[in-house]
Amino acid sequence: MKYNQSMKQEEQLRTLEELRQAYEGYKQQKLSLDMSRGKPCTEQLELSMGLLECNDNYMDQGIDVRNYGVLPGIPSARRLFASVLQVSSEEQVLVGGNSSLSLMYYLVDLGWRKGYPESPRPWSQEEKVKFLCPVPGYDRHFAITEDFGIEMIPIPLLEDGPDMEQVERMVQEDSSIKGIWCVPVYSNPDGRVYSEDMTLRLAKMQAAAPDFKIIWDNAYCVHHLSDTQHATPSIVEACADAGHPNRAFALTSTSKVTFPGAGVAAVASSAENIRYLIARMNPMTISYDKMNQMRHVAYLKDMDGIREHMKKHREILWPKFQCVLNILKEELAAFEEDAHWTNPEGGYFISLFLMDGCAKRTVQLCAEAGVTLTPAGAAFPYGNDPKDSHIRIAPSYPSLQELETATKLLCLCAKIAMMEKIAG
């Protein structure tokens, strides 16, 4: 049976009534479940407790990492993140504190207040500054650009990356476009992986702004959920090969490898860009936490060590993704014309797309029954999903049992919202 507009009015209303009764049943359970953020569960946190035992050695190439100094990060950590971020030399890496978000914030702040070496002037002195935002995207990226008053232009995210025809045209024509936010591997929230072609086009395209920057947030680059370890070409190297060596900043962190509150973040780019960053950061801090960098190197060791460690995360996460995907399939099959979702092979999210105009109502119904979702629209600049159709599902934090309940409720709420629409 399909719930759709071909149903008789009477049938529609009866179905809606049945759905609402089921909803009242959920309400009486007084649930309190959270699927709003990509937050690792406690079992995942336990995976990394061994890191805290890595206290034998705090000397790194003659540097006592407990003391002041060494703003670029300790050599061994720079080498480790050079591998993760696909650059050849540790000189192309700065290892920071516990937050890649704050490094990205700093990159925008730096453009804003000082500009980059190629900038005609600081961005704050431009009449207008714009960033391209592939959508659906990461709400915290958009919060940064919004905080600086940078105009955000949504760009459709296709299966293999942003709509590059739009991107190329706009970036070539408009010198006020200073950057683009990218989550190239297992994008937040769709779980898309940028293809080689899309990656190279981003590196090669002509930009009207000499200081156009790609902020390449590779947060999920080692967060595989299938046997295929998806990856893109190195954006930093691709930019160098294309004659735009200072175009891209690639970032990642161990927030979802070790501890979300106490991981290590890093940024990679051309050696020139990294030198520029270090020089500009100098008045701001003497160094980041090098002891935590050292523990991470001792614990994770190298790319192989990271891959082994990430398998344990996958064992915990994949059943949760499966649970959500199975329920979506069972419950929403009848809405196949109006509801579809992504089947990510990595990362932290599933995108659910409902009939236009139904996302906000669904999130509201869930909230009223005790299940918190990311606010509808959050994956779009200014929180504005023009179709009001997208919902981001974050399966990592709840237990399997909670997840089952929450996802069933979500499907029920989605059906109510869509039936309300259909029944007018």
Place this chain on the structure above:
Amino acid sequence: MKYNQSMKQEEQLRTLEELRQAYEGYKQQKLSLDMSRGKPCTEQLELSMGLLECNDNYMDQGIDVRNYGVLPGIPSARRLFASVLQVSSEEQVLVGGNSSLSLMYYLVDLGWRKGYPESPRPWSQEEKVKFLCPVPGYDRHFAITEDFGIEMIPIPLLEDGPDMEQVERMVQEDSSIKGIWCVPVYSNPDGRVYSEDMTLRLAKMQAAAPDFKIIWDNAYCVHHLSDTQHATPSIVEACADAGHPNRAFALTSTSKVTFPGAGVAAVASSAENIRYLIARMNPMTISYDKMNQMRHVAYLKDMDGIREHMKKHREILWPKFQCVLNILKEELAAFEEDAHWTNPEGGYFISLFLMDGCAKRTVQLCAEAGVTLTPAGAAFPYGNDPKDSHIRIAPSYPSLQELETATKLLCLCAKIAMMEKIAG
């Protein structure tokens, strides 16, 4: 015997010749010693290794501190720093990452880019922004204000605080003065302690700028070197009592309590200011490293715990200060009209004041003989010591033996520089 201008020319030249011969002797030793920064020595770093064993509990009032969130810092750490920073409520504290410098940088950045609630407009939109800088002062404070293009006005630091008559007059008259840098307890580098009177006057004075801020860098508030535990009244409370509740931000860190590269920093102010900070920081980061905060609370416990711990630092540091002070006394007694120095009862530095025009030459002579000092002038805005008389001595890092050699060489170089001046 006194070396001074009453010596006969012949005698002066002979003395200078003797000094230069001694200097050549030092040069042949090929020394490589560093007294440039306030950097704890390895023995001090060893004092806190027990902190790394504090891994039993990562729950704080129901919060799993390993996970995302809780930007203001964990409750127990906020309470600990409320004691250290002399405020009554944890709501008046934000606990940050490993660097109080980066918090201070952020305070200036926030004023610059957004302004404070009382600001008529962001500082970046003012025609002129100025900060008062008690001198000698901390070079890294000056580097922050310089980075923002804020004009720095030097204010003499007297024995009991900044020259408050100048400060009061200027702040009352000039609305472009938006702030003052203060190191109130064991000032860097003079080791002065602001008196109660000076502290209260800073809180009470009329300011032409409604958003005038005191950045109260209490870096050395628990770093006593004598039995007297010097302190000022609480600047935050004094400002509240004087009807200027949002005027002061008090800061400190455990950089010189536990680990310089991996301590915990905090800022205290009115609850309103802290709420404002948290709201404004929200796009920048999800949280600081709460696991490190938790380890610090478990290890240091409370003010008594900190005091006990700091006694161990004093046992290592005081002999080093004594060594420097004794050598200065022995070697420079004959120059008592032209050379004097501070006798700090806490902190990390000794200020040495030489005959005008002799500081740069002394630092240069030291460098050529292998002893690195803080560049002459560094304790003044723009590196400009108008008298060229001040040298900052940092006794903490070298061993006692190295310190003895380095200080004797420093005195020798100072004598050469002064004799050169005298002999014309």
